[in-house]
Amino acid sequence: MTALSAAARPGDKSSAWRLSDRLGLAFAWALGLLFCALTVSIILYFLIEGLRYLSIHLLTTNPKAGFTESQTGGFLDPLLGTVILAAMSMAIALPAGIGVAVWLSEFARPRALARVAESTIEMLAGAPSVVLALFGLLLFQSPVLGFLSQTTQGVVLGLSFFAAASILSLIALPLVVANVREGLQAIPSHVREASYAVGKTKIATTRRVLLPAARPNVITGAMLGVGRVIGDTAVVLILLGTSLTFQSAGGFLGLLRGQGTALTSYIYNNAPSGELNQPQKAYAAAFVLIVIILALNLVVELAGRRARRMRWG
Amino acid sequence: MGLNVPPPVRRLTGNEGTSSPAPATGSPLAAPNANGNGNGRPPLAPPSFAGAKRMVEPSTLAIDRMAVEELSVSYGPKRAVSSVSLPIRQGEVLALIGPSGCGKTTLLRSLNRLTEVTRGTSFSGRITLDGIDIGSMEATELRRRVTMVFQQPNPFPMSIFDNVAYVLREQGRRRPRKRELTQPVADALARAGLLEEVKDNLDHPALRLSGGQQQRLCIARALAANPEVLLLDEPCSALDPQSTKVIEDLIVKLREDVAVVIVTHNLQQAYRVANYVGFMYLGELVEYGNAQTIFGSAKEQRTKEYVSGAFG
Numbered sequence: 306m307t308a309l310s311a312a313a314r315p316g317d318k319s320s321a322w323r324l325s326d327r328l329g330l331a332f333a334w335a336l337g338l339l340f341c342a343l344t345v346s347i348i349l350y351f352l353i354e355g356l357r358y359l360s361i362h363l364l365t366t367n368p369k370a371g372f373t374e375s376q377t378g379g380f381l382d383p384l385l386g387t388v389i390l391a392a393m394s395m396a397i398a399l400p401a402g403i404g405v406a407v408w409l410s411e412f413a414r415p416r417a418l419a420r421v422a423e424s425t426i427e428m429l430a431g432a433p434s435v436v437l438a439l440f441g442l443l444l445f446q447s448p449v450l451g452f453l454s455q456t457t458q459g460v461v462l463g464l465s466f467f468a469a470a471s472i473l474s475l476i477a478l479p480l481v482v483a484n485v486r487e488g489l490q491a492i493p494s495h496v497r498e499a500s501y502a503v504g505k506t507k508i509a510t511t512r513r514v515l516l517p518a519a520r521p522n523v524i525t526g527a528m529l530g531v532g533r534v535i536g537d538t539a540v541v542l543i544l545l546g547t548s549l550t551f552q553s554a555g556g557f558l559g560l561l562r563g564q565g566t567a568l569t570s571y572i573y574n575n576a577p578s579g580e581l582n583q584p585q586k587a588y589a590a591a592f593v594l595i596v597i598i599l600a601l602n603l604v605v606e607l608a609g610r611r612a613r614r615m616r617w618g
Numbered sequence: 619m620g621l622n623v624p625p626p627v628r629r630l631t632g633n634e635g636t637s638s639p640a641p642a643t644g645s646p647l648a649a650p651n652a653n654g655n656g657n658g659r660p661p662l663a664p665p666s667f668a669g670a671k672r673m674v675e676p677s678t679l680a681i682d683r684m685a686v687e688e689l690s691v692s693y694g695p696k697r698a699v700s701s702v703s704l705p706i707r708q709g710e711v712l713a714l715i716g717p718s719g720c721g722k723t724t725l726l727r728s729l730n731r732l733t734e735v736t737r738g739t740s741f742s743g744r745i746t747l748d749g750i751d752i753g754s755m756e757a758t759e760l761r762r763r764v765t766m767v768f769q770q771p772n773p774f775p776m777s778i779f780d781n782v783a784y785v786l787r788e789q790g791r792r793r794p795r796k797r798e799l800t801q802p803v804a805d806a807l808a809r810a811g812l813l814e815e816v817k818d819n820l821d822h823p824a825l826r827l828s829g830g831q832q833q834r835l836c837i838a839r840a841l842a843a844n845p846e847v848l849l850l851d852e853p854c855s856a857l858d859p860q861s862t863k864v865i866e867d868l869i870v871k872l873r874e875d876v877a878v879v880i881v882t883h884n885l886q887q888a889y890r891v892a893n894y895v896g897f898m899y900l901g902e903l904v905e906y907g908n909a910q911t912i913f914g915s916a917k918e919q920r921t922k923e924y925v926s927g928a929f930g
Contacts, residue, residue, distance in 0.1 A: 496772045499836065502732055503785045503843055504762035513784060518775040617772055617825070 348595065355592020358585040364593075368549035368571070374583050380590050382550045383571035386466075387535050387594075390545075390567055393470035394477055394534045399527055401474070402481025407511055409482070410489040430479035434472075435539035441472035442543055454562055455554055462546075466561040469544040473537060477530030484529065488522025489515055493617055521612030528601045528608070535597060538569040549574065568594045672909070673870045673890050680707040683846050683877040684729060684764070689743035691724050691733055698724040701743065702903040704896055706847060708877040711869060713892035713909070715882060717929065721901040722881045726849050729879065730764040731757050747846070765840035766849040770856055771832035773824035773839075778816050781824045781835055782806050785842040802842065810838035811868050830861025837868065841876075848872065850880040854887065866891050885925060889913050897921045 322330075363379035371377040405422065413419035445454055446463035454465035492515055500510040516523070546552065546564030549571060553560040568590050574580050575587040684706035691699040699721040706712055706729070714722040727733045729745060731752060745752045752760050762785075773781050779796070782803040787794065803820075807813040812834040816827070824835055833853060840848055850869070854862040869878055869891050882888050888895055888909070895912040897905045897920075905912060905921045916922045923929060 493770065493772070495768045495770055496774070498732055498735060499766075499768055499772045499839075500774070500784075501735060501757075502730060502761055502766035502768075502849075503839060504758040504760075504765075505784075506758060513776075514774045617770060 397474035406485035484526030488519030713888035716898035
């Protein structure tokens with residue numbers, strides 16, 4: 306045993322392992338490679354298919370009725386709809402999420418309320434978006450909220466950008482809360498105390514020291530939230546209506562109160578299994594969507610890198 | 619913190635001198651180079667500080683700033699400080715020494731009521747600042763008059779300028795504007811001896827500075843409020859010897875305008891910078907006296923043992 310060199314220690318070479326361990330390792334490797342291959346092939350497939358059909362024409366024209374795919378126009382409105390939905394829902398989810406995260410991380414009193422809030426957010430994160438959408442329909446069809454959508458003969462439709470964005474913000478909220486909270490909790494307590502120790506209040510400390518320090522996490526949370534929002538289909542289909550163009554009631558506010566469309570519902574409708582069955586359009590739109598999401602991931606990655614650079618010892 | 623601290627070894631002073639480099643602390647036995655500052659005072663004893671030079675003269679004009687009276691602090695059922703009384707004077711540096719967990723940091727944090735941030739803390743006793751009970755003050759006002767520097771350099775994630783300006787501005791506000799603050803910010807940086815190094819890049823992120831510069835920025839930040847008392851919680855323990863030297867020089871200089879209280883693990887450091895030393899052990903203030911007495915001829919057995927390195 307004394308002659309055993311370091312390289313020959315049992316456990317260093319997989320040939321010395323038990324068969325079950327070796328099989329396990331092989332399985333883990335195979336799965337890892339499989340998932341990489343799967344992801345790469347999905348992205349590559351859509352890049353190739355999408356680029357084949359995508360043209361500037363598709364990005365600048367609206368869907369219209371036609372007999373062949375060359376007549377049915379592009380997807381300008383769905384693209385704009387996606388942008389509007391993302392902006393509106395983040396306008397709700399970001400301030401609310403930061404507020405909740407600050408409260409959970411810095412105040413969290415009484416304890417019982419904090420625990421309830423925490424599990425509520427976890428539940429929200431786990432809720433299927435189609436369920437939330439159904440609840441949203443119930444909510445926005447009530448006459449009290451009638452001003453947020455259009456009304457036909459006294460019946461509140463409940464379908465509008467306001468309705469869809471409100472529910473989508475609930476989907477983005479847990480991601481914002483989790484990321485901002487993580488960022489706040491990563492700040493050492495002596496940094497907070499250093500601010501208290503020069504006579505600053507808790508509010509001032511949060512506003513001027515903690516949130517700026519957690520900014521990369523805020524960006525990450527916002528981008529992940531946007532990713533979820535623009536990728537969601539169920540809420541869009543149920544709460545934004547099935548039209549392929551905007552149904553504005555006049556003016557910008559009227560646009561937001563009207564039914565609309567987004568890239569996901571456009572893809573759904575144009576998919577081979579969908580109502581319209583125009584696969585080329587679906588591929589092109591899917592390509593645009595995937596490019597947006599890849600770009601968001603890039604921003605998340607860059608924000609994370611920045612966060613790692615700026616740390617206390 | 620406590621990783622390299624050997625378990626307390628109780629040893630009677632009489633047995634020393636065989637293996638330990640430190641001879642019996644009680645004796646006035648002196649290595650000739652122990653005190654090299656040539657001010658005519660009798661050389662100071664303990665040769666464990668043979669390399670250390672005292673940087674401070676006894677102060678001629680000391681003003682009473684704070685008084686701690688019978689202070690006890692507990693975290694829940696655990697008592698961290700028990701009935702400690704001592705004065706804090708401007709013109710002097712007070713060093714609190716003692717092994718880990720002896721309550722010196724808790725005592726320090728009580729002076730600006732930072733202990734209140736920790737939940738479940740309870741106190742008894744009284745601390746006064748210029749004759750006023752600090753318990754009756756607004757915590758924010760007190761903490762602007764009694765500021766603090768921490769063990770880890772912790773500049774805020776903003777520019778060098780804003781780190782100091784943050785203190786000068788009203789709570790979360792952005793006013794006053796940058797131009798009005800240029801002079802006070804520069805003054806604070808100058809007092810902390812950092813201005814020369816950073817004056818050309820005041821808008822650089824503070825977290826890019828070196829550790830020693832960061833710590834001096836934290837001192838500048840603490841000085842910007844123009845405090846009466848400056849609390850330093852092991853300010854050099856995360857720094858290299860050279861930065862430590864710079865900060866020690868700074869401490870000695872600062873004591874003229876502010877009362878300085880420093881908590882330190884480093885006996886040599888206490889010996890170098892302090893006029894008065896409080897030795898704490900298990901939450902009690904075992905001995906308080908001027909540095910020469912504590913390091914030369916302490917009255918208490920535990921103090922003698924601690925300063926001679928018998929336990930840490």
